[in-house]
Amino acid sequence: MAALFSDVVVAWYRQFGRKDLPWQQNPTAYRVWVSEIMLQQTQVATVIDYYQRFMQVFPDVQKLAGATSDEVLSLWSGLGYYARARNLHKTAQQVVADHGGEFPDNVADLETLPGIGRSTAGAITSFAYKKPAVILDGNVKRVLARVHAIKSWTGETQTLKQLWEIAEEETPQQNIAAYNQAMMDLGAMICTRSRPSCEACPLTNHCQAFKQNLQNDLPLAKPKKTLPEREGRMLVLLQDDTILLHKRPSPGIWGGLWCFPEYDAALLQQFNIAQQQVGEVSSHTFSHYRWHIRPEYIWVKNKLPRLNQDFIWYNPDKPNNIGLAAIVKHWLVAQHEEIK
């Protein structure tokens, strides 16, 4: 008789799974929550440094709740999907205000908090509270899609529903933290997107894709779409040692982050221009469009106008704790190189 799926998974975890990730040490709900949000659509290797820095500054939910949004976004700068950071801040404040500083210990209540969906709620419930809960992240989807030889794109509503049902059936009542972590580890280490290591996989006996030699074809790739292209101009206004930055509206791309203002004739009119120069176009690819941005360098004589709160003169030599869009960080680094 074949061994129970979850037993095989847990046994594999005991021997080969990851146990040294930063958020696995002292896995309180707060620490697990922060890691799960950072890990959404983001790889472990990228997250580790951000996580360490974040925990250094915000060791508990009260500290985070009491921070300014600039402080939070500055620690998120470069990680992307900034709505995660804005929601993180909101949720911290809600947890302190409405839950006495303690995160709920069940999926239903966790899901009511901003930025926490079904899978993240399952992760917090299982990893922090050791209570049975189902997760379905990209890793688990890939493993289950192969094990069950699911021949439709995992993003389809119907397929997603099916995957949740399968995940619920397979998830055990015991050893929940080990099982859930194991499924993610299998997806990340063995059952990888390309060239899965089936020779090292404990699940080949259970795997329909392996039996049908479909492991390289499943899960099915997302249907292709051509990315829309957009063009734009940004103003790099320089005055003495400072650069004019604009706080971008949220929601929206780079919402809440400080960035060069997009071209604005009315804004320009307020300045006494000493010199200007058109720069080279740089292209930025997002998940839903490609943006070709041409910078216009403008040296101005006056600092004046009545700039509202959404504008600041930023001095790169005196870094402030504000969230900079990656494009600004990169530009500052490039400038620094040039000066040297």
Next chain:
DNA sequence: TAGACGTGGAG
């Protein structure tokens, strides 16, 4: 409900 929402690593 499909589109919005970032960035960087892998192949």
Next chain:
DNA sequence: TCTCCAAGTCT
């Protein structure tokens, strides 16, 4: 250089 997409959620 280019394409794909990773520990998803929100609207």
